[in-house]
Amino acid sequence: MEARTTTLANAPSLEERAYRIRRNALRMGEVQGQGYIAQALGVADVLAVSYFHALRYRPEDPYWKERDRFLLSIGHYAIALYSVLIEAGVIPAEELETYGTDDSRLPMSGMASYTPGMEISGGSLGLGLGIAVGMALGLKRKQSDRFVYNLMSDGELDEGPTWEAAMSAGHWTLDNLICLVDVNRMQADGPSTGVLNFEPLAPKWEAFGWHVQRVDGNDIPALVRAFDVARAPGEAKPRVIICDTKMAKGVPFLEARDRSHFLRVEQHEWAQAIKALDEGRKA
Amino acid sequence: MSRTKRAPWRGVAPATLDPNKPRLTTSAMIASLAAEGQRTSPAPFGRALVELGRTRPEIVGMTADLAKYTDLHVFAREYPDRFYQMGMAEQLLMLAAAGMAHEGFVPFVTTYAAFASRRTFDFISQGIAEEGLSVKICCALPGLTTGYGPSHQATEDIAIFRGMPDLTIIDPCDALDIEQAVPAIAAHDGPVYMRLLRGNVPLVLDEYDYSFELGKAKLLRDGTDALVISSGFMTMRALETAKLLEADRVSLAVLHVPTIKPLDTDTILREARRNGRLVIVAENHTVVGGLGEAVATAMLTAGVTPKFRQVALPDAFLDAGALPTLHDRYGISAEAMARTIRTWL
Numbered sequence A: 001m002e003a004r005t006t007t008l009a010n011a012p013s014l015e016e017r018a019y020r021i022r023r024n025a026l027r028m029g030e031v032q033g034q035g036y037i038a039q040a041l042g043v044a045d046v047l048a049v050s051y052f053h054a055l056r057y058r059p060e061d062p063y064w065k066e067r068d069r070f071l072l073s074i075g076h077y078a079i080a081l082y083s084v085l086i087e088a089g090v091i092p093a094e095e096l097e098t099y100g101t102d103d104s105r106l107p108m109s110g111m112a113s114y115t116p117g118m119e120i121s122g123g124s125l126g127l128g129l130g131i132a133v134g135m136a137l138g139l140k141r142k143q144s145d146r147f148v149y150n151l152m153s154d155g156e157l158d159e160g161p162t163w164e165a166a167m168s169a170g171h172w173t174l175d176n177l178i179c180l181v182d183v184n185r186m187q188a189d190g191p192s193t194g195v196l197n198f199e200p201l202a203p204k205w206e207a208f209g210w211h212v213q214r215v216d217g218n219d220i221p222a223l224v225r226a227f228d229v230a231r232a233p234g235e236a237k238p239r240v241i242i243c244d245t246k247m248a249k250g251v252p253f254l255e256a257r258d259r260s261h262f263l264r265v266e267q268h269e270w271a272q273a274i275k276a277l278d279e280g281r282k283a
Numbered sequence B: 001m002s003r004t005k006r007a008p009w010r011g012v013a014p015a016t017l018d019p020n021k022p023r024l025t026t027s028a029m030i031a032s033l034a035a036e037g038q039r040t041s042p043a044p045f046g047r048a049l050v051e052l053g054r055t056r057p058e059i060v061g062m063t064a065d066l067a068k069y070t071d072l073h074v075f076a077r078e079y080p081d082r083f084y085q086m087g088m089a090e091q092l093l094m095l096a097a098a099g100m101a102h103e104g105f106v107p108f109v110t111t112y113a114a115f116a117s118r119r120t121f122d123f124i125s126q127g128i129a130e131e132g133l134s135v136k137i138c139c140a141l142p143g144l145t146t147g148y149g150p151s152h153q154a155t156e157d158i159a160i161f162r163g164m165p166d167l168t169i170i171d172p173c174d175a176l177d178i179e180q181a182v183p184a185i186a187a188h189d190g191p192v193y194m195r196l197l198r199g200n201v202p203l204v205l206d207e208y209d210y211s212f213e214l215g216k217a218k219l220l221r222d223g224t225d226a227l228v229i230s231s232g233f234m235t236m237r238a239l240e241t242a243k244l245l246e247a248d249r250v251s252l253a254v255l256h257v258p259t260i261k262p263l264d265t266d267t268i269l270r271e272a273r274r275n276g277r278l279v280i281v282a283e284n285h286t287v288v289g290g291l292g293e294a295v296a297t298a299m300l301t302a303g304v305t306p307k308f309r310q311v312a313l314p315d316a317f318l319d320a321g322a323l324p325t326l327h328d329r330y331g332i333s334a335e336a337m338a339r340t341i342r343t344w345l
Helices: A014-032 A037-054 A075-088 A093-098 A128-141 A154-158 A160-171 A201-207 A220-231 A269-279 B044-055 B072-078 B090-102 B113-119 B121-129 B157-162 B175-187 B233-246 B265-272 B291-301 B323-329 B334-344
Strands: A069-072 A148-153 A177-183 A211-216 A239-244 B040-042 B059-063 B083-085 B106-112 B136-140 B168-170 B192-195 B200-202 B218-221 B226-230 B252-256 B259-261 B278-286 B308-313
Touching (some): A014 A037, A014 A220, A037 A148, A037 A177, A069 A075, A128 A148, A128 A160, A128 B090, A148 A154, A177 A220, A220 A239, B044 B059, B044 B072, B059 B072, B072 B106, B090 B113, B090 B121, B113 B121, B157 B168, B157 B278, B175 B192, B226 B233, B226 B265, B226 B291, B233 B334, B265 B291, B278 B291, B291 B308, B308 B334, B323 B334
Parallel strands (some): A211 A239, B059 B083, B106 B136, B136 B192, B226 B252, B226 B278
Antiparallel strands (some): B168 B259
16 A cells, blocks of 8 residues: 555545544543643644655554654654554554553553554653664665654753764765654743753754754644655755644643643543634634 | 862872882773783674674674774774764764664674763663664773773673663673674674673683583583682683682682673572582672672572672772783782682682
């Protein structure tokens, strides 16, 4: 089976995909009463464009050799990746209810040994990009034309190994490596600008030898254009798409809530959140 | 002792040095452990990897700016397109090796033991070992094999790595051991940490009926007074010590344990159970957390309680200087070891 693409006549729109990803995430949050829900809602559009526009993969064969690799460096974003893997048909929808429970294949922090479609064990932050460099080198060695995507958070920009990897990818001119940086400006101890300021971001990546794009990570047409540019043959450089996203995007009352890394949602609010999301669903 | 106050300095001012005492010079970066006149074999790791590479195209070499100093340059020269110079970035080195292994390659990764153990522990643990990836981490300058001081002396590498689940740990003795270990660890499906001796490496074990087997301890010589259980080049020192003690009619058995983890407890217990012998664990490593403690645990757990001693490095940041001086100072030269054992018998 060829990659899923939006050219299928009856395929849901990317906006619909993003809505369903958010809904899956909220339902997981509702079942467990907790989860990294603000991040999942914020990054849903990036994941929708990744899995339903850009990536080549087979849902029934997550380790198909000809797949594009998608690394989740940010282990605690697992709830977001499970949501898209469910929507993509890699994980059965009914499994969603097991999120974060004993013996579930969907633990709170993503690990390759637990979940089909989870390429690496992220979580110890700053690991993904270095592994992506090795995979990109390996794919080139095998003369494969597949891409390695690494989804990382802006918090991981604090980690030294991220920049070792960035410099290495530039050195090896890894044009099969696409790094997605989710810039939601919120870390465990507060706003990123106060924890460790990483701006100006685009010039940093450029200086390390990368092709850089910076887009509104909740603007699906803009993301589609950016992914298309990143995947197009061009300069022999690794590609980064810096995605500015809004925490809790799609649920207005949560968007407005005090920004927090681990967003507190009361038990009765999950249903309200799903209702709010449903109301914002684009026809 | 607080080191925030610099004085007294660890070294000695020239005016107070004994002019009659000869002073050796700290060796350059490639220092051989071989004694003068000892038989050696050049770059056994590099040569073995070249040989293995002929039949195993999936093997690649990766380093962090230390190919020349880990003998990986021999492989790089033979297979330039299979060699990855990752720069002086050890954390990236381990992660990129993980990525390569994800894609089906078997990376042999080199750096110094101090950097692999202290600097990249999390990257090996989470990037490689937790995923069960077949990366072979081969590190020069294990224990006290350099006079550069604590920055380069990996006296605690085994203690650090023994705590990592699923990691196989190898501490070979000599050139023959290294040459045979290379294909063996490549054939093992999983992560391996191996201590390397580099350059002109002593050749000792060819005089014994020995071959390396992953996970197996081998009795090299038998003896009635004491059993030395040793790994790494301390097995060579134990064999030398045994010869020195023959003059005193002391009979020393030597059990070589090149695989620290998983430990060959069957063989170790079988030998340790033999009555009356003092059991000595000799290792090029701190007394904390290495082979000594592993053997002690195995024996106590099995109810085997011989008289037990360790020949190992102290739990301290060691001095800089010339290796022969330091090995004597810390009791791991053959002469020092023989002196110590005499006091125990």
